[in-house]
Amino acid sequence: MKKPNGLRYIAYVRKSSESKEKQELSHLSQIKNIKQQFSHLNIVKWLEPESKSAFTPGRPIFDEMLAMIERGEADAIVAWHPNRLSRNEIDSAKITYLLRGKLKDLKFCSYAFDNNPEGIMMLQFVMNTGQYQSSKQGVDVKRGMITKAHDTGEKPGRVMPGYMKVPVLDVNGRPVIRGDKMESMTAIDPERHDAVKQMWQWFLYDGFSPQEIRKKVNNELGYRTVLYKRRKDDSLAGNNPMTQSMVYRIFRNPFYAGYFLHLGEKCEGNYKPMISWAEYQLAQELLGTKGNARVGSFEYAFASMLKCGVCGCQVQARHITKYVKKEKKHVTYVYYYCSRKSDKRPCNQSEYTPVEAIEANIIDELGKYTIIPEFKDLALKILRRNHRLEASERGKAYEKLHKDRTRLQNELDSLIDYLHRELIDEEDYTRKRNHLKIELASIDEQLRGVEYRADDSARLNEKAFNFAVQARAKFLDGDVRTKRDILRTLGQSLVLKDNKLYIEPNEWLKPIAEGYKELEQKYLWVRTNQKANSKELELALEPILQTWRAQWDSNPRHAA
Numbered sequence: 159m160k161k162p163n164g165l166r167y168i169a170y171v172r173k174s175s176e177s178k179e180k181q182e183l184s185h186l187s188q189i190k191n192i193k194q195q196f197s198h199l200n201i202v203k204w205l206e207p208e209s210k211s212a213f214t215p216g217r218p219i220f221d222e223m224l225a226m227i228e229r230g231e232a233d234a235i236v237a238w239h240p241n242r243l244s245r246n247e248i249d250s251a252k253i254t255y256l257l258r259g260k261l262k263d264l265k266f267c268s269y270a271f272d273n274n275p276e277g278i279m280m281l282q283f284v285m286n287t288g289q290y291q292s293s294k295q296g297v298d299v300k301r302g303m304i305t306k307a308h309d310t311g312e313k314p315g316r317v318m319p320g321y322m323k324v325p326v327l328d329v330n331g332r333p334v335i336r337g338d339k340m341e342s343m344t345a346i347d348p349e350r351h352d353a354v355k356q357m358w359q360w361f362l363y364d365g366f367s368p369q370e371i372r373k374k375v376n377n378e379l380g381y382r383t384v385l386y387k388r389r390k391d392d393s394l395a396g397n398n399p400m401t402q403s404m405v406y407r408i409f410r411n412p413f414y415a416g417y418f419l420h421l422g423e424k425c426e427g428n429y430k431p432m433i434s435w436a437e438y439q440l441a442q443e444l445l446g447t448k449g450n451a452r453v454g455s456f457e458y459a460f461a462s463m464l465k466c467g468v469c470g471c472q473v474q475a476r477h478i479t480k481y482v483k484k485e486k487k488h489v490t491y492v493y494y495y496c497s498r499k500s501d502k503r504p505c506n507q508s509e510y511t512p513v514e515a516i517e518a519n520i521i522d523e524l525g526k527y528t529i530i531p532e533f534k535d536l537a538l539k540i541l542r543r544n545h546r547l548e549a550s551e552r553g554k555a556y557e558k559l560h561k562d563r564t565r566l567q568n569e570l571d572s573l574i575d576y577l578h579r580e581l582i583d584e585e586d587y588t589r590k591r592n593h594l595k596i597e598l599a600s601i602d603e604q605l606r607g608v609e610y611r612a613d614d615s616a617r618l619n620e621k622a623f624n625f626a627v628q629a630r631a632k633f634l635d636g637d638v639r640t641k642r643d644i645l646r647t648l649g650q651s652l653v654l655k656d657n658k659l660y661i662e663p664n665e666w667l668k669p670i671a672e673g674y675k676e677l678e679q680k681y682l683w684v685r686t687n688q689k690a691n692s693k694e695l696e697l698a699l700e701p702i703l704q705t706w707r708a709q710w711d712s713n714p715r716h717a718a
Contacts, residue, residue: 224252
């Protein structure tokens with residue numbers, strides 16, 4: 159049986175708080191009041207309580223309710239208050255627009271609505287007032303947080319591990335309430351403060367890496383995160399070991415030095431810091447980027463390049479920074495060791511190899527391929543002269559190939575014309591076209607080869623000599639990337655075994671090791687002979703230089 163006014167109502171309930179207890183109280187209270195006040199209405203649908211805020215559009219249950227009105231499945235809506243329906247201009251406009259047609263009535267427990275122009279105008283005002291109050295409250299809260307951060311030194315929101323938020327008490331020992339929130343302040347967390355402080359000691363003064371510190375704080379000190387209730391279902395969460403990402407967050411956060419960032423501005427905290435600002439800056443340097451730490455930013459010169467000589471696994475690296483009291487400074491030590499990730503082959507390489515030992519092996523190896531600068535100058539003079547002579551020959555070859563290519567392209571163009579004039583059929587055209595394209599591809603390849611040799615041969619030979627003259631000196635004074643590049647140019651097979659690095663040199667270097675010492679002695683003898691002239695020096699050097707050059711040209715990427 160239909161109710162007095164004959165309209166079909168949808169009951170809409172929106173939860174007003176994200177807290178589960180307050181949500182239940184809110185929507186149960188709304189449902190109770192709607193049933194008590196509007197028992198005479200024909201409520202055809204009780205929608206599931208909406209949990210999303212009405213401050214922004216995009217509520218699925220609200221949108222479904224409007225769709226039911228549009229489809230004619232209901233005529234009216236009943237709710238606790240207009241601000242349950244909307245606190246934003248877009249949803250407010252949807253409601254008032256529907257009131258012009260398919261939405262016949264609105265009923266509220268705590269607001270009287272008349273479906274006439276004046277009533278609709280007042281409804282718009284009430285809903286927009288809710289939006290204004292929410293916006294103003296957000297601005298006021300934000301302004302209050304800024305004032306709190308700058309004036310009182312209290313960090314808004316959560317604090318870092320080792321600290322906790324506690325209630326601010328009045329003179330009678332009762333929590334201070336402002337608005338609907340309890341005032342809080344930052345204090346030491348008695349369960350975790352000492353563990354986090356020990357982490358800083360390990361990192362700054364005992365030389366442990368962040369990875370080692372995570373294991374130590376979890377296993378040795380039994381660190382566990384704070385236990386708390388989840389927002390959604392109030393189940394317990396937390397009580398977990400510290401993660402690696404949290405270790406890095408701790409070491410790069412200025413909070414522990416007494417400062418925190420709020421809205422991009424640095425604020426001084428009102429709590430007792432764990433470390434000094436100088437110690438915080440040192441931590442950033444140890445992490446690899448002064449003043450702005452990045453996870454894993456420490457660079458190892460030969461990481462991922464070396465293999466274990468026993469099991470073939472990749473060689474890894476680690477560093478330890480210790481405070482040397484006698485020198486009154488921090489010293490970083492770098493070691494390389496086998497990762498031992500293979501289950502197929504046993505490995506007895508348990509010792510750590512200092513980076514200094516590896517670099518000494520590389521320097522010794524570079525010594526085999528180091529030539530004196532004046533020898534390089536004479537060698538390049540010979541190679542450049544020969545290059546000019548060969549350039550003329552290459553020019554002739556290039557010209558002939560270019561003529562051949564022009565002829566083939568003309569034949570291909572004529573072939574298309576013959577097809578259009580029906581002088582040949584499609585089968586002959588396809589066969590001859592494919593044959594001409596193969597010849598053109600071959601000519602293009604030869605042209606590229608001539609161009610490559612003409613443009614790059616002299617340059618690559620010069621790079622090879624420059625490497626032989628400069629590599630050892632550059633390695634001694636170079637940074638991490640320079641050393642890595644030199645080692646990559648020096649050899650490809652790099653094996654670490656029994657604390658020694660074995661290097662298989664690149665092929666283009668071998669002629670220097672095999673023939674340079676003898677050639678250098680001959681060069682020096684001729685140079686010191688008063689009767690010798692530069693022509694005789696060139697004649698003495700040219701045969702071996704040509705042999706070297708042939709091998710270098712066969713390895714065009716040797717000096718890249």
